[in-house]
Amino acid sequence: MIDAFSRLPGVGRRSAERLAFHLLKADPEEALGLARAIEDLKKLVRHCRICFNLADDELCSICRDPRRDRSSVLVVEQPKDLLAIEETGSYTGLYHVLMGRLSPLEGVGPEDLTIEALIERVRSAPEGELCEVILGLNPTLEGDGTGLYLGERLRGEDVRVTRLARGLPTGGQLELANRAVLAEAIAGRRSLDDGF
């Protein structure tokens, strides 16, 4: 059991021992509750058939929700990125989870991600329903590489392809921004005619 705990991320040998002894002394209900929660997680949680978000059924709660705007699909790397965007409350469309990003160094190619499913989803969308694919990848080298690849793959399809804005993070300080952020904020500057 100590071995099993110490394989978890961020749990060292000493912490694993502490956890194991805590459960040994704990109320049987507490210990069995944890065991059942882990079993349920593996039994009940799966990936949405449409968008690959975490789901407790064939479709995730977002794809099932009739109030979501079906005209846009926001592409993210992981379910946790989707959660971060949901928490903003400022996006009401659908998602597509790639389950990673292209990484030549780690041997992750297009076939290891859900890219074909995305292309197929765009192609098979009912006429006039899907207008925009928003690339919401991480602002990193690999995220950009993946975005460029998706842009290429989606070229010629009947959707507008956009990407999340890059620049100074709201609430931050200009003098603390690193060179890459400042350079991109200058290059991507926008006219006040388009609103502040």
Next chain:
Amino acid sequence: MIDAFSRLPGVGRRSAERLAFHLLKADPEEALGLARAIEDLKKLVRHCRICFNLADDELCSICRDPRRDRSSVLVVEQPKDLLAIEETGSYTGLYHVLMGRLSPLEGVGPEDLTIEALIERVRSAPEGELCEVILGLNPTLEGDGTGLYLGERLRGEDVRVTRLARGLPTGGQLELANRAVLAEAIAGRRSLDDGF
């Protein structure tokens, strides 16, 4: 002397004492060197007559430099913001230092900043020379307020007014961005037709 040191930012009473005793024991050359450096700072450093950047002469090294592109002026709050942008090496135009930002709470109004000098500078620029004023204020509430005010004041002048891009900071992680940053990254998303 301990009093004088302890008035400096980040220097407490104990540090001030340590500094004073260090100088007491130090080589006279070292102590007098520091005194002269402080005197020179106050005597020689002034603000550029055109852009209010720090300068050792009537004009700062940027306004004096004939290689700088005179078609754009980037407006910043403080000389240290100007330095941060210079370090990126990706801006070759001129600057205007406001010497602060509008802050109703702290009683800082337009007349406390170098705003009139900026407006006058835009109006008196040689015909066709100055094309763009780039607002490079901090991405904060007060920075935005100042930017909005400048946008209003420059409306009707014969220059394009832009602001630095806002969004995800390059190199960061989407899941670590706060709600405001993500919301602005979604709202400000751009089409891949305009380049990635």
